[in-house]
Amino acid sequence: MDELLPRIPFADWIDQLVDWLVATFGTVFDGIADFLEGVVEGSVDLLNMVPSILLAVLFAALAWLISTRKVAIFTLIGLLFVDYLGYWYEMLQMLALVLTSVFFAVVVGIPIGIWGSQSSKVRKVINPILDLMQTMPAFVYLIPAIFFFNIGVVPGVVASVIFAMPPTIRLTMLGIQQVPSELIEATEAFGSTTWQRLGKVQIPLAKPTIMAGVNQSIMLSLSMVVIASMVGAPGLGEEVYRSVTQLKTGVGFETGLSIVIVAIILDRITQHAGKRKVGGKTI
Structure with missing residues (x-):
């Protein structure tokens, strides 16, 4: 088979491309690295300045404001339990990594999604790229x-x-795209511009769906942050990786349970973020 179809050196081409990018844009990558590292470390230092009990209460109050009383109680008990296990600082490191990642994913992702919703040509380009991104193994x-x-x-x-x-x-x-066409036609009949239609009709009505996307991004970011512990990312994922390599089953269970608690808290809060609260219930 090799004689009929000579092997194309894709790996060599990719290595050459990476070397060229590093040599050409090395200062840009260094600047991005310094900025992101400063953001994450600054977030951890800021959160760590607040006593753990007070910070747990503040997170519980935020959960009550956005979500429900049950979620708030679980948030308070869950965070205090993580503190009791002795993984508070590692939890803050992981939380800073997740929130930083989700912030940039949302800042970049929502405008691209809005752009794609307004242009079929953009969707034809974006959708195959998204398919590739979602089927690519996380380690890659x-x-x-x-x-x-x-x-x-x-x-x-x-x-x-x-x-x-x-x-x-x-x-x-x-x-x-799921906003009813009757509403779109009504806005066009009143002479609304594209930005007015987006800002006053389409985006507000699409908010629950958009927040569902943010929720999924948080969960994916949480899983990737744990995997990234293999390349030196700090936090609870690092403790899980260390427990696996050193066969410390108890430590692995404790840190895994702490990650589950944080994941549940973030999931429940963001699930209700796009909904309205009436009489203490989200609708």
Whole structure:
């Protein structure tokens, strides 16, 4: 078979491309790395300044404001339990990584989703790229991140942003496209511009669907942050990885349980973020 079809050196071409990018844009990558590292470390330092009990109460109050009383109680008990286990600082590191990754995934993903919802040509380009991103194994995202940003917290953030972005883009496009055509025709009849229609009708009505995309991005970012511990990303994922390599079953169970608690808290809060509260209930 090799004689009939000579092997094309894809791997060599990719290595040459990566080397060229690093040599040409090395200062840009260094600037991005310094910025992201500063954001994550600054977020951890800021959160760590607040006593753990007070911060748990503040998170519980936020959960009550956005979600329900049951979620708030679970948030308070769950965070205090993580503190009791002795993984508070590691939890803050993981939370800072997740929130930073989701912030950039949302800032980039929602505008792309809005753009795609308004243009069929853009959707034809975006959808195959999103299919590729969502079928790519999670570990593959770490390879270019390591080449461009070395090991540590930054490749974890970069890989998490790329890995977590597709749901936000897809559900933003879906939510805006699902707005009833009668409403679109009514806005056009009143002479609304595209931006007026988006800002006053389509995006507000699509908000629950968009928030569902953000929720999925948070969950994907959380899973990638744990995987990124293999390349030096700090937090609870690092403790899980260490417990696996050192066969510490008890530590692995404790840190895994802590990750589950944080995941449930983030999931329940963001599930209700796009809904209205009436009489203490979300609708």
